[in-house]
Every structure is written in C-alpha cells, then in structure tokens.
Amino acid sequence: xxxxxxxxxxxxxxxxxxxxxxxxxxxxxxxxxxxxxxxxxxxxxxxxxxxxxxxxxxxxxxxxxxxxxxxxxxxxxxxxxxxxxxxxxxxxxxxxxxxxxxxxxxxxxxxxxxxxxxxxxxxxxxxxxxxxxxxxxxxxxxxxxxxxxxxxxxxxxxxxxxxxxxxxxxxxxxxxxxxxxxxxxxxxxxxxxxxxxxxxxxxxxxxxxxxxxxxxxxxxxxxxxxxxxxxxxxxxxxxxxxxxxxxxxxxxxxxxxxxxxxxxxxxxxxxxxxxxxxxxxxxxxxxxxxxxxxxxxxxxxxxxxxxxxxxxxxxxxxxxxxxxxxxxxxxxxxxxxxxxxxxxx
Amino acid sequence: xxxxxxxxxxxxxxxxxxxxxxxxxxxxxxxxxxxxxxxxxxxxxxxxxxxxxxxxxxxxxxxxxxxxxxxxxxxxxxxxxxxxxxxxxxxxxxxxxxxxxxxxxxxxxxxxxxxxxxxxxxxxxxxxxxxxxxxxxxxxxxxxxxxxxxxxxxxxxxxxxxxxxxxxxxxxxxxxxxxxxxxxxxxxxxxxxxxxxxxxxxxxxxxxxxxxxxxxxxxxxxxxxxxxxxxxxxxxxxxxxxxxxxxx
Numbered sequence: 001x002x003x004x005x006x007x008x009x010x011x012x013x014x015x016x017x018x019x020x021x022x023x024x025x026x027x028x029x030x031x032x033x034x035x036x037x038x039x040x041x042x043x044x045x046x047x048x049x050x051x052x053x054x055x056x057x058x059x060x061x062x063x064x065x066x067x068x069x070x071x072x073x074x075x076x077x078x079x080x081x082x083x084x085x086x087x088x089x090x091x092x093x094x095x096x097x098x099x100x101x102x103x104x105x106x107x108x109x110x111x112x113x114x115x116x117x118x119x120x121x122x123x124x125x126x127x128x129x130x131x132x133x134x135x136x137x138x139x140x141x142x143x144x145x146x147x148x149x150x151x152x153x154x155x156x157x158x159x160x161x162x163x164x165x166x167x168x169x170x171x172x173x174x175x176x177x178x179x180x181x182x183x184x185x186x187x188x189x190x191x192x193x194x195x196x197x198x199x200x201x202x203x204x205x206x207x208x209x210x211x212x213x214x215x216x217x218x219x220x221x222x223x224x225x226x227x228x229x230x231x232x233x234x235x236x237x238x239x240x241x242x243x244x245x246x247x248x249x250x251x252x253x254x255x256x257x258x259x260x261x262x263x264x265x266x267x268x269x270x271x272x273x274x275x276x277x278x279x280x281x282x283x284x285x286x287x288x289x290x291x292x293x294x295x296x297x298x299x300x301x302x303x304x305x306x307x308x309x310x311x312x313x314x315x316x317x318x319x320x321x322x323x324x325x326x327x328x329x330x331x332x333x334x335x336x337x338x339x340x341x342x343x344x345x
Numbered sequence: 346x347x348x349x350x351x352x353x354x355x356x357x358x359x360x361x362x363x364x365x366x367x368x369x370x371x372x373x374x375x376x377x378x379x380x381x382x383x384x385x386x387x388x389x390x391x392x393x394x395x396x397x398x399x400x401x402x403x404x405x406x407x408x409x410x411x412x413x414x415x416x417x418x419x420x421x422x423x424x425x426x427x428x429x430x431x432x433x434x435x436x437x438x439x440x441x442x443x444x445x446x447x448x449x450x451x452x453x454x455x456x457x458x459x460x461x462x463x464x465x466x467x468x469x470x471x472x473x474x475x476x477x478x479x480x481x482x483x484x485x486x487x488x489x490x491x492x493x494x495x496x497x498x499x500x501x502x503x504x505x506x507x508x509x510x511x512x513x514x515x516x517x518x519x520x521x522x523x524x525x526x527x528x529x530x531x532x533x534x535x536x537x538x539x540x541x542x543x544x545x546x547x548x549x550x551x552x553x554x555x556x557x558x559x560x561x562x563x564x565x566x567x568x569x570x571x572x573x574x575x576x577x578x579x580x581x582x583x584x585x586x587x588x589x590x591x592x593x
Contacts, residue, residue, distance in 0.1 A: 237532040244515035
C-alpha cells in the first residue's frame with residue numbers, strides 16, 4: 001500500500017471528487033460543536049473538529065433501527081443494510097472503540113445487522129488536529145493508531161497544511177486511487193508525521209491517568225465496596241448521558257410495534273444505558289440494580305474490568321465525551337480510577 | 346367484531362391536546378378505522394354510557410368536575426390521561442402555590458363568588474380516579490397516543506419511558522443546553538417527546554413531569570457552576586413542577 005504527501009489544494013480537490021461518487025459521512029459543524037453527518041460538499045468537511053457529539057459508532061449501531069418486519073401470522077423477514085458508505089475523518093480513539101465493538105458484535109451471537117454495516121463501510125481515520133477539552137486518549141494508548149489494523153486510510157495533517165495519506169487496504173485504494181497525481185511521501189515527510197504523532201500523544205492528555213490502563217482491572221478487583229461509588233452517585237441524574245455519548249457502550253433495548261393495519265409491524269432496537277433506572281428491571285418488576293450507586297459502579301466495572309475479562313481490552317478509549325456530557329461532573333473516569341488508586345495505597 | 350368505543354372528555358385545560366388529535370389528518374382516518382368515537386365534545390354531539398377507552402384531558406379544579414370524572418371512570422374499561430393537565434396537573438397547579446380565595450379573585454374579579462366558579466386546588470386525574478395509561482406532554486404527541494391505543498387494542502402493555510429527556514436529546518446529537526448557559530429541566534423530566542424543545546434550541550420546560558425518582562438536589566447543586574441561582578432553577582420548575590410529589 002502507498003503513502004502520499006498531498007498538498008492542501010490537492011486534498012480539497014480529492015474530497016470534492018469523492019463526494020459525488022461515494023456516500024460519505026464526515027465531521028461537520030453543528031451550531032458551535034461538531035457531528036458526523038452526510039457530506040455533500042467538500043467545503044463542509046471539518047477535519048479540525050475536536051470531538052463529535054456522538055461517536056461514529058452510530059453508523060454501525062444506529063440510535064434506532066428496525067431489525068425485523070413481521071406479521072401476526074408468524075411471518076418475518078430480517079432487515080439488513082448493505083449500501084456501501086465511507087466514514088471519513090474518524091479520530092483514532094473512536095476507531096479503537098469501533099474496532100472493539102466489531103470484535104464484540106462478531107463473536108458469540110454474530111449480529112447480522114451490525115456486521116452488515118461494518119462490512120459495507122470504508123473507514124478513513126484522521127489524526128486529531130485540535131484536542132477537545134476533556135480528551136485523555138493519550139493516557140489510554142489511543143491517541144494514534146499507526147500500529148493498528150482494521151481501517152482503510154490514515155490521514156495526518158502536517159504543519160504546512162499538507163496531508164500524509166496512507167492507504168491501508170484495497171477498500172482504501174478505491175478512494176485514494178483518485179490521488180494518483182500526488183507524490184509519494186519521502187523520508188522527511190514520514191519524520192514530520194512521526195513528530196505530529198508524538199505531539200498528539202502528549203496533547204491528548206487533558207486529564208492524567210496515574211497508572212497504565214492495564215492496571216485498571218486489578219484496581220477494580222479490589223474496589224467493589226469502596227465508598228466512592230455512593231459518594232459520586234449522590235449527584236447522578238440516572239440520565240444516561242455518559243452511556244449515550246460513549247463510543248464503547250453498545251447496550252440496546254428491543255421493542256415491537258404494530259402498524260395501523262394491526263396485522264403487520266416491526267421489531268426495532270434502540271440505544272439503552274446501564275445508568276438508566278429501569279435498565280436492569282426484569283419480568284415481575286424486579287430491578288437487579290435499583291440503587292444509583294450500583295448502577296454507577298457497574299458502568300465503571302463495565303469500562304475497566306468486564307470487557308477486559310471478556311476480550312482483554314479496556315472499554316474506555318479516552319475520548320472524554322462522558323466528562324463533558326455530565327452536567328453534575330461525576331463522570332470523569334480518570335478521576336474515578338485515580339481516586340480509587342490513591343486510596344488503595 | 347364491533348369497533349371499541351372511545352369517549353374523549355375534557356376538564357380544566359386549553360383543549361390543545363384534543364386539537365392534536367384533530368390535527369392528525371391522515372392518521373385520524375387510520376384511528377377512526379380502528380375505534381368508534383361515541384362521545385367527543387370537541388368534534389361531535391353524540392353521547393354514550395359505556396366506553397372501552399375513555400381519554401381524559403384537563404385537570405380537576407371543581408368538586409362537580411371530580412364527580413363527573415368519577416362517572417366517566419365507572420363507565421370506562423380503560424382510562425387514558427391525555428396531556429400535562431391530566432397527567433400531572435400541569436400549569437393548572439400554579440394556582441396551588443396560592444390561597445384558593447386569592448386565586449378566585451385574581452382570575453374572576455367581581456364574579457369570584459359565583460357558585461359555578463368555586464375552585465378547588467388543581468389535581469391531576471390520577472389524584473381523583475385510577476388511571477390506566479398516561480400520555481404526557483404539553484401538548485401531547487399524537488403519535489404517542491395512537492401508539493398507546495394500538496397497544497391496548499393488541500392486548501399489549503404500552504411502555505412509558507422512565508428516563509430523562511437527556512436520553513433522547515443525546516440520541517438527537519444536540520449540544521447540551523447547559524453549555525449554552527441555560528437552565529434545562531431535561532435531566533429530571535420524563536422522556537418520550539424526542540427532546541423536541543432542546544432539538545429546536547430551547548431548554549426543556551419539564552412538561553412531561555418528573556421521572557419517577559428525579560434527583561432535584563443534583564440539579565440544584567450545579568446552578569452555581571453554571572452561573573445560575575437556585576431561584577433560576579425554581580422559577581423554571583414552577584410552570585410544570587408546582588404541587589408535585591417531588592419538590593426542592
């Protein structure tokens with residue numbers, strides 16, 4: 001695969017050439033913040049976004065999606081999306097999260113709805129140009145992804161405004177093929193890219209985790225009865241904002257709905273969250289986690305231990321969205337893990 | 346099989362929620378294909394003595410209204426409370442913040458002592474009779490009402506959200522109103538509206554009432570951090586949060 005150095009002008013022309021040919025979803029301004037949305041004009045692309053309100057996982061696991069169409073005689077048909085699309089400008093930490101969800105949705109019960117979208121996607125990762133207020137991906141080892149596989153193109157903006165465009169797969173070639181006139185990246189260019197990466201790893205540490213991510217599971221092993229859970233949960237609204245903006249949260253609820261003919265209907269799923277009061281309520285109205293502190297603790301165990309036990313990965317990539325989303329400031333994972341660690345010693 | 350009989354009734358309210366039903370246009374025809382409205386003052390003149398489903402709008406603010414509501418309840422298999430005035434007492438409960446005699450004079454002036462204007466403190470309808478389902482909001486979302494009706498006709502329990510508006514607001518990918526320097530009641534207000542106000546640039550007014558267990562103290566605790574006062578929060582909460590079970 002090739003690595004090109006592309007001038008600012010060539011880059012803009014490339015994006016303009018891509019938009020009519022492909023279904024692109026890319027970061028764009030939404031009021032004074034940013035969100036991934038369908039890109040129809042290259043000029044709307046904002047690769048200088050700090051963080052998107054929702055992570056791009058919404059294209060693999062939409063907020064609400066129809067799974068099955070059925071009728072009351074017992075006939076049903078799965079609804080599976082196949083249209084190819086391009087996720088353009090995914091930040092490295094969000095890619096790491098998507099990669100984790102790919103693993104989870106592929107194993108055990110293979111999720112055909114999720115996987116069809118994943119297979120239909122071409123993922124273009126863009127290194128972070130502007131650090132968001134609460135990002136700590138640098139502490140989690142997810143500030144850059146040059147040593148990871150699973151995405152198709154990697155974009156890195158150099159200080160002179162030019163881009164290093166690295167093609168990582170055949171799917172990626174379909175896009176970067178349109179850049180054939182750009183020059184191959186030379187040794188100097190690759191060194192400049194290294195410098196950008198080094199700087200990014202430093203900058204994406206707005207909160208400092210005082211341990212390595214791999215130490216978190218053992219820390220949580222010893223913290224189940226820590227008073228911190230109840231102290232923090234005191235101010236919890238059970239609003240699920242931390243869940244809903246999280247790139248690694250993937251819980252959903254399933255409902256059936258009947259059409260006006262009262263014969264046909266659809267089964268859909270929509271995002272759920274373990275911080276919501278009724279999340280663990282089962283038949284008979286028993287709630288396995290009816291206390292805020294139990295729900296609050298569960299979320300951190302989910303991030304730092306349960307997924308680790310399942311696939312050996314920490315389910316927090318350091319995007320910092322939960323920190324910004326929580327109006328009562330109790331959702332900072334770095335603060336939680338640091339405090340638990342201090343008080344263990 | 347005969348179509349289920351529906352009665353629509355109103356008490357103290359602006360009738361805006363019934364208007365949402367009338368405004369359903371094509372969906373109104375879909376609804377009428379499934380049910381038989383036998384009493385609906387706003388839209389027809391017939392009356393009946395039995396209803397499979399009674400849909401009740403408005404708050405109870407007079408003894409004679411409470412009596413009429415009890416009769417509706419006795420004649421109905423299911424009662425659906427329609428809109429904030431019926432489900433939580435809504436803006437009518439603002440009057441409960443004052444002495445009822447003062448309110449009478451403030452509103453009716455010289456006519457305050459007329460017997461048919463004798464008010465009682467406002468009540469949501471579940472505070473007077475048993476209510477089977479609630480369709481919250483000021484005004485309601487007619488789709489939610491028709492969803493509840495379709496569930497009932499299919500013998501299925503409709504699910505009412507017991508989580509805050511933030512859930513739907515986040516799903517709509519809105520920026521948080523608190524970050525725009527506003528006091529928003531989203532974190533304590535029951536969802537189901539698809540975060541309509543925040544999605545259109547307004548804070549949440551709380552029209553669907555509080556979630557079952559709202560953390561009002563948490564809402565109060567962040568006022569200073571956002572450059573607001575407790576009174577800022579309380580004044581927002583007065584509109585739909587007056588005389589509710591949960592208070593600051």
